[in-house]
Structures are given as C-alpha cells and as structure tokens.
Amino acid sequence: MWTRRAFTSLVCAGLACAGGGERARPLRLAVTTSVHDSGLLGVLVPAFTAATGRTVEVSAVGSKRAIELLALGQADVALTHSPVEEAQAQASGRVGARTPVMRNAYVLVGPPRYTGVVAGAADIRGALRAVAVSGRRFVSRGDDSGTHQRELQLWAAAGIPAESAFILPFTGGMAEALGLAAREHAFTLSDRATFLTRRGDLGLAILFQGGSDLDNVYAVLEPAPQTAADAEGARAFAEFLRSPAGRRLVGSYGVETVGEPLFTPVE
Template sequence: MPLTRRLFTAALALAAAAVAGPTVAAAADKPFITVASTTSTEQSGLFGHLLPKFTEKTGIEVRVVALGTGQALKLGERGDADVVFVHDKSAEEAFLKAGFGVDRRDVMYNDFILVGPKADPAKVAGGRDVVAALRVIATAKAPFVSRGDDSGTHKAELRLWKEAGIDLAAARGAWYRETGSGMGPALNTAAGMDAYVLSDRGTWLNFKNQGRLAIVVEGDERLFNQYGVMLVNPARHPHVKEAQGRAFIDWLTAQEGQEAIASYKVGGEPLFFANARKQGS
C-alpha cells in the first residue's frame, strides 16, 4: 500500500477511535451488578417487569444469571455474583451461617402447585393434600417430571416425596423423569409426556404451552414458596459491589419495589405477593 494511502487509513482509524472512544468508555463505566437468581423469577417475566424500573431510578444495570437455587447459591459462594435472590430459606440460612452472605431479607412469596394432564390418570385433581396426591401418583406409576436441578422447586419436591414416605431411589423407574432443566423446559416436557410436575405458580401463569395440562392440586400450606434476597459477603469477596448491591436490595424491599412486585400480573392475576419486612422488625 502506498505511503499516502497508509497515512490516510491511519488517520481515519484515529478519527473513528476518537469518536467511538467516549461512547465505549461510557458503556464500560455504566454501573452494574450481577444477580444470581432462579429460573422462576426470570421465566415468570418478573425481572422483565422489575429491572427497568430499578435501572431508571438508580442508573444501575442488573445482569441476571438465572439458575436453580442451589447453583445460584454456589455462584454466590464463589463470589461470582453481587446479590443472590432465591427461594429455599433453609439453604439461604446455611449460606448466611457459612459466611457467604449478609443481610438476608424476605421479598415476596407465591406457592407451588401440582400440575398434571387434564385427563388426570392418577385421579388426584381437585385435592388440597399434595402429599397424598404424590403417594397416589407413585403407586399408579403415572408419568412425573422432576426438574432434577437442585433448584428451590426441586428441593421442595424432594421434601414432599419424603413426607409422602416415598423412597425415590427404590420407587423411581420409567415413570419418573428428571430433566435437569429450568421450570419452563420442565413444563414443556410434562406437556409433551402428559405428565405431572411440581411448578411455581408464577412460571405456570406465564407459561404459553399449557396445552392439555392443568392445575390438579393447590392450596396445601406445604406449598408455600418464600423468596429472599441477600448480599454476597464483601468481607469474603472484596470485589463485590456492596453499595450497588445494597441499593438493589433496599429498592426491592422498600415501598417502590414492593409495589412493583405487587403490580406484576398475568391475565389479571398476581404472580407474586410482596411481603418484605423492615430490618429489625
């Protein structure tokens, strides 16, 4: 390439860099936090409703890594997130006790539901005793889909099988299928298999492929589903963005965030019920 052309090309590149530089720098400097959360908060559509409101208020972007609760907590343990927002209170309390998190707060709740084929081969529809329904399903060996992913929903399912007196190691067979997936894919699998599945209500209400599935058991107090949020411990992981993470937690649990949660509805039905309490109350 002739010298004059090389000089002209270099000049163009420098000019382009001068124009793009501030934009790139501004994007790089935009504050953000990483939130390890559950597939249910994402697949229910809640984050799509909440996060733009928080960002507009504070200028802080929220980048969500949606996993099962167990995996989300592991992400926090490694310091790969600033905030953890999940739904397995016993696991959350263990996370706090081990020193991985601080300042846990209740945020909201909904409930789990047992979903199954409208044909209801196990004949459990209409009941309010989920443990009795699981016993019948296991005895009938009716198809059942489990998330099998160490999520809050999966852990709740395992607790219910245990309460039902069902030894899954001995009882499982072709009728019991673990997907190792999030709630939406597990519901899709259940729809394809005409199978029963434990779901959180929020994801179910936002699920577009309900097909021949319906709620068969609901209303059992054992199906209560509490969500909590906490900061990853900055004393253990100094790179945690403490100020921005606390800003998110404060917003979620204050009036504005709680009203935003309460206002999220699908078909006129709320998916979550805000229940944050003031610290120390």
C-alpha cells in the same frame, strides 16, 4: 432480547453511571429461573436501573447454583427461593444478609384428564402418594433449584423414594420442565407464577394447590464481607425490592396478563 441464561439491562440513567458517560460495572445478579421464566425479572430490572442508574447482568440458574455464585464472588447479589439452603449458607458465613421480598406458591400440574388421580387428596403429600400409585410419570427438575429442593422434601414427607421409576429426571429451568411434562403427559411441580405465565398451549392444568407445604418465599441474598465486590449495589437491590415502588411492581405483576397477581410482597 432476553435469554434465560444471561442478559444485560442496557439502560443507564442518573449520576450512578461512571464519569465521562461510561457505565459502571454492571451489578451481577444470580437469580432463580422461575423469576426469569415468569417474566417478573423483565419488569424489575429496568425499574431498578431507572431508579438507581445501575445496569444489571443476570445469570438465571437454579437457587443452589445462584447461592454458589454469590459465595464464590462470581455474583454480587442473588434472588433465590430455597430457604433451607439459604439458611445453611448464611449460618456458615458463605453469604451475608438475607432479605425476604416476595412469595407465591407451588402447584402440582398435569394433563386435565388426570384430575381424578389426586381428587380427594387432603394435602400435597396425599396427592403425591396418589401420583406414585397411578402409573403416571412425574417430571423432576433434578437441577438443585429451589423447586427441586422443595420437591425432594415433599417426596420424603410423602414416604416416596425420589429415585422411583415413575419419576423422570430432568435438568433444566421451570419453563423447560413444563414443556417436557406436556410432551410426556406427566405431572410436575411448578411455581404458580411460571405456570400461569407459560401455560399457553401446554395442555396442562393445576391439579392440586394449597397448604403451607407449598408456600414459596423468595429472598435477596447479599454477599459475605470476604467475597463482596459490590456490597453497595447488593444492598441497593434489596432495598429497591422492599421499597414502595418495588413492592408495587411485585404486587401488580400478572394482573393485566393473567388476571391475578403472581407474586405477593412480604410484610
């Protein structure tokens, strides 16, 4: 069974397994919770294992923590969606190569009866200003994830203090944040893939979407030379996601379950 914080792919195939039938050490992947909570990771990891013979041990955390685990040598590779922090870590030499692999978008969600709150907003900044004056609550991830970092950037662009009373701080993954927004009858910012996968009986709807400010790019980060314990495995993971097989898996995910692709491979 897949758990959000950590799991291990148990499939081992091909000659990459250690001699005598023993498994090589698993590739330690630190990954943003949205890739896990959307279900995409449950497709990518078994395919990577089947293609390379490498098992994978996953820590599903916020993007900032994933970058930290990689920089500390506690992860071999990371899959994150926080471009500003990724660039800073790369410029400082804390991580190595950055390979963009896929994208989707952020969406503003909330109870359908709140549609009128953001109706007519020209962009996400206008939508957030409308939320701020509406008297409705907004669930904030508060966990230094890529989604949280984008949320903070958007509040700043909208001229709204991130410490405003209507913003409900919360530390947890995307799926948990959506659940809290449903219970609190509140707005929240979500990646589109996790929302469409998890919406079920939440009673939430997409109330605003579109615009470059909501673009959401995911990248594979490889370790810096001084912390690399499995540089070959990290490169193999990045190359798999950029391969025709990896791109097909990314681009087709969601079509059967929600009726549309949830991620788009980058060119």
